[in-house]
Amino acid sequence: MERFTFPSPPPSPAAEALRAEVRAFLAGALANRTPLERSESWNGFDRDFSRKMGARGWLGMTWPKRYGGHERSAFERYVIVEETLAAGAPVLAHWIGDRQSGPTLLKFGTEEQKQTVLPRIAAGEAVFCIGMSEPDSGSDLAATRTKAARVDEGWRITGTKIWTTNAHRSNYMILFCRTSGTPADRHAGTSQLLIDLENTPGMTVRPIIDLAGQHHFNEVHFEDALVPAGALIGTEGEGWHQVMSELAFERSGPERFLSSIQLIVELIRALQESESDAARLAIGRLTAHLIVLRRLSRGVAAMLEAGANPSLHAAIVKDVGSIFEQSVPEIARTLVEAEPDKASTSDFNAVLANILLNAPSWSLRGGTREILRGIIARGLGLR
Amino acid sequence: MSETASLLADAATRLFEEHLDEDAIRRAAKGAWLVDAWTAIEAMGLPLALLSEDRGGFGVDPSEALALLRVAGFYGCPLPVGETMLANRVLANAGLPLSDGAAAIVPAGAGAALSREGNRWRLAGTAARVPWSETIGTLLVETAGPEGRHVVRLAKGQWRTTETAANVAGHRRDTIAFDGVVDAVSPFNRDLLLGSAALGTILIAGALDRVLELTVDHVNERVQFGRALAKFQAVQHECAEIAGEVAAAGAAADIAADGLGRPADAARLAIASAKLRAGEAVGRAVGFAHQLHGAIGFTAEHRLHLFTTALWAWREEHRGHGYWAKLIGDAALAAGPDGFWPLVTEA
Numbered sequence: 001m002e003r004f005t006f007p008s009p010p011p012s013p014a015a016e017a018l019r020a021e022v023r024a025f026l027a028g029a030l031a032n033r034t035p036l037e038r039s040e041s042w043n044g045f046d047r048d049f050s051r052k053m054g055a056r057g058w059l060g061m062t063w064p065k066r067y068g069g070h071e072r073s074a075f076e077r078y079v080i081v082e083e084t085l086a087a088g089a090p091v092l093a094h095w096i097g098d099r100q101s102g103p104t105l106l107k108f109g110t111e112e113q114k115q116t117v118l119p120r121i122a123a124g125e126a127v128f129c130i131g132m133s134e135p136d137s138g139s140d141l142a143a144t145r146t147k148a149a150r151v152d153e154g155w156r157i158t159g160t161k162i163w164t165t166n167a168h169r170s171n172y173m174i175l176f177c178r179t180s181g182t183p184a185d186r187h188a189g190t191s192q193l194l195i196d197l198e199n200t201p202g203m204t205v206r207p208i209i210d211l212a213g214q215h216h217f218n219e220v221h222f223e224d225a226l227v228p229a230g231a232l233i234g235t236e237g238e239g240w241h242q243v244m245s246e247l248a249f250e251r252s253g254p255e256r257f258l259s260s261i262q263l264i265v266e267l268i269r270a271l272q273e274s275e276s277d278a279a280r281l282a283i284g285r286l287t288a289h290l291i292v293l294r295r296l297s298r299g300v301a302a303m304l305e306a307g308a309n310p311s312l313h314a315a316i317v318k319d320v321g322s323i324f325e326q327s328v329p330e331i332a333r334t335l336v337e338a339e340p341d342k343a344s345t346s347d348f349n350a351v352l353a354n355i356l357l358n359a360p361s362w363s364l365r366g367g368t369r370e371i372l373r374g375i376i377a378r379g380l381g382l383r
Numbered sequence: 384m385s386e387t388a389s390l391l392a393d394a395a396t397r398l399f400e401e402h403l404d405e406d407a408i409r410r411a412a413k414g415a416w417l418v419d420a421w422t423a424i425e426a427m428g429l430p431l432a433l434l435s436e437d438r439g440g441f442g443v444d445p446s447e448a449l450a451l452l453r454v455a456g457f458y459g460c461p462l463p464v465g466e467t468m469l470a471n472r473v474l475a476n477a478g479l480p481l482s483d484g485a486a487a488i489v490p491a492g493a494g495a496a497l498s499r500e501g502n503r504w505r506l507a508g509t510a511a512r513v514p515w516s517e518t519i520g521t522l523l524v525e526t527a528g529p530e531g532r533h534v535v536r537l538a539k540g541q542w543r544t545t546e547t548a549a550n551v552a553g554h555r556r557d558t559i560a561f562d563g564v565v566d567a568v569s570p571f572n573r574d575l576l577l578g579s580a581a582l583g584t585i586l587i588a589g590a591l592d593r594v595l596e597l598t599v600d601h602v603n604e605r606v607q608f609g610r611a612l613a614k615f616q617a618v619q620h621e622c623a624e625i626a627g628e629v630a631a632a633g634a635a636a637d638i639a640a641d642g643l644g645r646p647a648d649a650a651r652l653a654i655a656s657a658k659l660r661a662g663e664a665v666g667r668a669v670g671f672a673h674q675l676h677g678a679i680g681f682t683a684e685h686r687l688h689l690f691t692t693a694l695w696a697w698r699e700e701h702r703g704h705g706y707w708a709k710l711i712g713d714a715a716l717a718a719g720p721d722g723f724w725p726l727v728t729e730a
Binding site for chain 2: 266381
């Protein structure tokens with residue numbers, strides 16, 4: 001049996017120097033952000049904030065300078081990511097592009113795609129969404145039906161993507177689709193296309209409102225939508241391989257265990273003067289879990305920095321991390337008596353409501369718990 | 384990992400493979416001291432692993448030396464290798480003679496008092512749950528009183544065993560008493576409970592690695608309903624849960640190893656968190672491991688329990704969940720809402 005080892009993150013003085021800088025910036029930029037707003041975690045959307053991050057050189061940090069990047073280490077990027085999350089900054093406008101779409105283009109994209117799009121992501125200008133799930137293929141991504149046919153003018157796309165976070169306010173989508181064969185061919189015949197959402201006739205975006213009343217999800221319909229030949233990312237037919245590489249970026253970061261950190265902060269605020277031993281024990285336990293998860297996650301950053309493939313490790317961090325972050329509201333309610341209510345004037349009650357309403361999604365998005373455990377089981381040699 | 388560290392890990396693996404086979408672990412579980420294994424451990428120089436090379440150490444990073452302890456855990460090592468490593472480091476730094484054979488550690492607060500007697504020191508008290516008190520050669524006692532924090536080295540004959548007992552794995556844990564004039568005393572600015580907890584965390588991570596491996600082997604080999612258990616999705620997912628807990632314990636062990644190289648006050652929160660998390664990993668991972676082994680894993684004949692009972696014992700040693708959780712909780716509440724995240728990143 002292969003033993004999973006997570007490398008130790010080396011000390012990075014550059015990253016720690018950056019931490020002080022980003023904390024000072026966030027203290028000013030987020031001074032008026034309420035606890036409820038902070039509890040949006042990475043679902044807070046603010047193009048101005050993302051442009052400010054870009055202007056400071058904090059997006060596309062590890063990418064080559066010729067594509068607008070800053071050639072800094074994975075550890076420095078990690079500091080930016082965790083500090084913005086911990087502070088509850090509105091990061092969604094740059095989140096997906098910086099985390100996974102940009103790295104996918106960098107790895108597989110054409111020179112033209114890299115030159116035109118990457119600098120815009122790094123500047124906080126280009127907002128991305130991901131076209132993976134479909135009505136009939138959510139976790140079963142290989143069953144994708146959306147089809148792109150090669151024509152003289154480029155590609156004609158027909159099909160429907162669903163649960164597409166942010167499609168209604170994105171500039172680009174990376175579309176996973178079938179360029180040959182049928183869903184029965186599974187992984188073979190799939191490709192990725194770069195879709196310019198502002199210039200693609202035949203594409204419509206419809207909102208899907210979630211149980212919290214929020215509009216993050218969309219259904220994106222392509223009806224003979226035409227995109228140019230240069231939209232192909234990487235190699236035709238290699239889409240599956242490329243998507244698996246992308247998912248490692250999607251699953252490995254601290255957003256997989258920090259989603260409910262604002263509720264921990266409010267819990268501490270509520271219990272600060274408490275003499276209760278139960279409160280101390282519970283908060284101590286949550287803190288210990290957080291410290292250890294952070295170590296695991298920084299181990300993944302060390303793998304990324306070393307150019308290793310962290311797919312399996314990322315699946316473990318996300319699985320253990322989502323159990324932790326979903327446990328927080330359950331523990332909080334045993335310590336502070338409060339009715340969840342987003343409209344409450346009590347920050348605790350409002351944050352509790354927002355966390356409760358969003359928590360079910362944490363073990364669904366980016367690969368369900370069941371899919372992750374299947375990946376881990378394969379890594380253990382069980383399947 | 385440096386080349387030397389990799390060679391050392393291989394050597395330690397061979398040593399434990401040979402001397403801590405199932406038969407040896409079973410004898411230890413009946414309270415026996417494993418003479419041959421300890422002799423081999425000393426011959427390899429493991430008790431000196433945390434010392435500098437000129438004092439008998441291996442010349443590797445402390446974290447690499449501590450990786451050997453994780454190997455010991457993988458083999459369910461019942462002997463106080465970690466305690467002796469730590470005792471020797473403390474003794475060497477204090478300028479006191481190194482341990483004579485295996486050592487045990489009595490941290491401050493456990494019931495020992497150091498007092499002035501003329502221009503000499505008197506140490507009096509008792510200590511419970513001391514490993515193999517009739518076999519070890521040296522006892523390192525930490526005291527914290529009006530005179531400040533000290534360590535005292537007791538040689539064989541300076542304590543007496545008042546009661547013999549065992550932990551849930553069957554390893555000897557005795558009650559001892561001591562009262563007498565002592566010479567080998569040194570002021571001390573570290574924290575033996577913290578150090579012991581860090582070592583215990585590493586040992587736990589190693590044994591959990593083994594529990595995962597035993598479980599994966601079992602579900603691959605055992606056939607029911609015409610196929611290997613490993614082919615059932617419910618089984619795969621429980622194995623994946625063990626893997627998650629084992630990964631967390633491994634990260635905890637790495638935190639603990641780093642912590643041993645830092646001043647006690649700086650490392651306290653990190654080591655406390657590591658110890659707590661590893662203890663919790665034991666509960667979940669061992670629960671799934673026994674479930675997946677079925678009835679055979681519940682028998683005395685099957686070796687699984689040699690590791691799981693040791694894990695249940697080790698996670699309560701060097702203080703249990705409540706002690707560490709309260710310590711961390713106090714720190715988090717003292718940091719307050721604005722100081723909480725900086726507390727986490729500085730841990």
